Amino acid sequence: MKTVSVLIIVLAVMVWTSPAMPAGFDEFGYNRTARVFVGTGWSWCMGKGIGEAWCEWYLGPYANDHLVMKWNKEWDRGNEEGWSKPPYDAWTDNEWNGAVPDGSGSVWHYKFVWFGSCGKDYTPLPNGGYCIWGEFETIMDHGVDLNYGPGHYFLGKAQPNGYGYYPLFP
Numbered sequence: 001m002k003t004v005s006v007l008i009i010v011l012a013v014m015v016w017t018s019p020a021m022p023a024g025f026d027e028f029g030y031n032r033t034a035r036v037f038v039g040t041g042w043s044w045c046m047g048k049g050i051g052e053a054w055c056e057w058y059l060g061p062y063a064n065d066h067l068v069m070k071w072n073k074e075w076d077r078g079n080e081e082g083w084s085k086p087p088y089d090a091w092t093d094n095e096w097n098g099a100v101p102d103g104s105g106s107v108w109h110y111k112f113v114w115f116g117s118c119g120k121d122y123t124p125l126p127n128g129g130y131c132i133w134g135e136f137e138t139i140m141d142h143g144v145d146l147n148y149g150p151g152h153y154f155l156g157k158a159q160p161n162g163y164g165y166y167p168l169f170p
Helices: 002-017 041-047 052-062 073-081
Strands: 036-040 066-071 091-097 107-114 130-132 136-144 153-157
Touching: 036 041, 041 052, 041 066, 073 091, 073 107
Parallel strands: none
Antiparallel strands: 036 066, 066 091, 091 107, 107 136, 130 136, 136 153
16 A cells, blocks of 8 residues: 555656646647647548548548658648748658558658649659649658559659758858
């Protein structure tokens, strides 16, 4: 009994003295304060409020894949404004991992940045990326997908490939 009492006191002190944490994750996997999502394809889709039938159709074999998304404050601003007040220094990073039980088997990493009007989806852009969603550049798109055959594929690799261009020599 004494051991249990000591354990309760130790746990209470740990909770009381632990540093403050930012707002936590919601039931779908979003932590909007930290601008991160950690969940599955299914939980991402359900978090959009689209409905089960659409999510089943849209995701297919990718529903159980693990998904990590990160984005910056400018991405939030663009979404809030409907992307109507450019320019934006917005980016998002999506990592799909289907190498999990009941997953698709595909593993992909994408980086997207706001570009401005760039044409139809998959229009090649001069720096090696491609256009998606009409005004975003896919600056990196690589991964493994058995639908393409064995191996690792780079479908988009812009130069530079980061979320900002900082020349080494001004």
